[in-house]
Amino acid sequence: MVLRAAGRPLEPAELPDPVPGPGEVPVRVAACGVCRTDLHIVDGELTEPNLPLVPGHQIVGTVIADGERFREGERIGIPWLGKTCGRCRYCLSGRENLCDSPTFTGYDRDGGYAELTLAVEQYAFPVPPGLSDLEAAPLLCAGLIGYRALRMTGDAERLGLYGFGAAAHLICQVARSEGRRVFAFTRAGDEDSQRFARELGAEWAGDALGPAPEELDAAILFAPVGEHVPAALRATAKGGVVVCAGIHMSDIPSFPYELLWGERSVRSVANLTRRDGEEFLALAPTVPVRAITTEYPLERANEALDDLRAGRIEGSAVLSVL
Ligand SMILES: [Zn+2]
Numbered sequence: 001m002v003l004r005a006a007g008r009p010l011e012p013a014e015l016p017d018p019v020p021g022p023g024e025v026p027v028r029v030a031a032c033g034v035c036r037t038d039l040h041i042v043d044g045e046l047t048e049p050n051l052p053l054v055p056g057h058q059i060v061g062t063v064i065a066d067g068e069r070f071r072e073g074e075r076i077g078i079p080w081l082g083k084t085c086g087r088c089r090y091c092l093s094g095r096e097n098l099c100d101s102p103t104f105t106g107y108d109r110d111g112g113y114a115e116l117t118l119a120v121e122q123y124a125f126p127v128p129p130g131l132s133d134l135e136a137a138p139l140l141c142a143g144l145i146g147y148r149a150l151r152m153t154g155d156a157e158r159l160g161l162y163g164f165g166a167a168a169h170l171i172c173q174v175a176r177s178e179g180r181r182v183f184a185f186t187r188a189g190d191e192d193s194q195r196f197a198r199e200l201g202a203e204w205a206g207d208a209l210g211p212a213p214e215e216l217d218a219a220i221l222f223a224p225v226g227e228h229v230p231a232a233l234r235a236t237a238k239g240g241v242v243v244c245a246g247i248h249m250s251d252i253p254s255f256p257y258e259l260l261w262g263e264r265s266v267r268s269v270a271n272l273t274r275r276d277g278e279e280f281l282a283l284a285p286t287v288p289v290r291a292i293t294t295e296y297p298l299e300r301a302n303e304a305l306d307d308l309r310a311g312r313i314e315g316s317a318v319l320s321v322l
Pocket residue numbers: 084085086087088089090091096098099100101102
């Protein structure tokens with residue numbers, strides 16, 4: 001499924017089989033998670049996709065020819081971080097997520113809304129056994145980046161999750177297993193999401209712009225809604241952090257300094273490092289993190305994107321490729 005121009009639906013296309021370059025292996029895609037970032041690319045909010053583009057960066061598939069690291073038949077996962085330069089000050093200081101010249105899967109290079117793709121071996125992960133392809137796919141971005149955001153909250157006990165979609169439903173499970181208390185903030189009146197959050201262990205779920213039931217120690221913002229920043233600061237105790245986990249967000253309205261005072265902070269989380277991936281994929285089966293998925297066949301990718309845009313997905317949308 002190919003994006004030819006922003007703002008247009010993806011088009012089915014027959015492309016030549018991708019040919020691996022040095023350090024790459026060819027992969028037969030089994031499943032590819034649909035991420036909000038894909039929506040930002042398709043809708044033109046991320047402005048520099050390498051068009052025409054095969055989107056998708058939560059890829060689970062099988063290696064179909066031996067590489068240097070992976071062998072034919074191995075199941076691997078391909079994340080958003082496709083490749084980094086290895087030479088810039090960020091790469092050299094353990095912050096490859098901030099690389100000055102990164103290559104992102106399903107943005108700079110073709111991704112997993114396809115039957116075949118390529119993996120840069122050193123940036124792919126073995127997928128833990130015991131998870132189906134559909135269950136594993138959402139771990140590769142929603143899970144990984146959610147996990148990085150969760151770590152930025154330190155040992156916050158009372159955790160607010162703003163937007164209860166793919167990432168929050170996974171990270172809620174991790175947070176609960178660590179003994180944290182979870183409060184889910186959704187669109188006003190979104191009773192389905194609120195019920196879903198309670199089922200996954202949130203002790204309270206309610207309106208993101210309304211009052212919180214008690215002070216939070218930290219908040220993670222997954223919904224791309226700038227109004228949530230002052231709302232979360234208002235809900236957060238002294239010394240607390242508000243972590244913005246999305247790659248794009250509507251403008252943040254101005255707010256009184258009083259909301260930030262008291263050593264509160266606001267920060268973003270950008271991309272992932274390979275270490276985040278290794279840590280999270282080792283942790284996930286021990287929780288265990290269970291992805292709730294809605295499956296779409298590959299050719300219905302546009303419908304999955306529309307459902308995500310409209311907030312109709314419970315958990316994660318995943319494309320299955322047969
Ligand atoms: Zn770099």
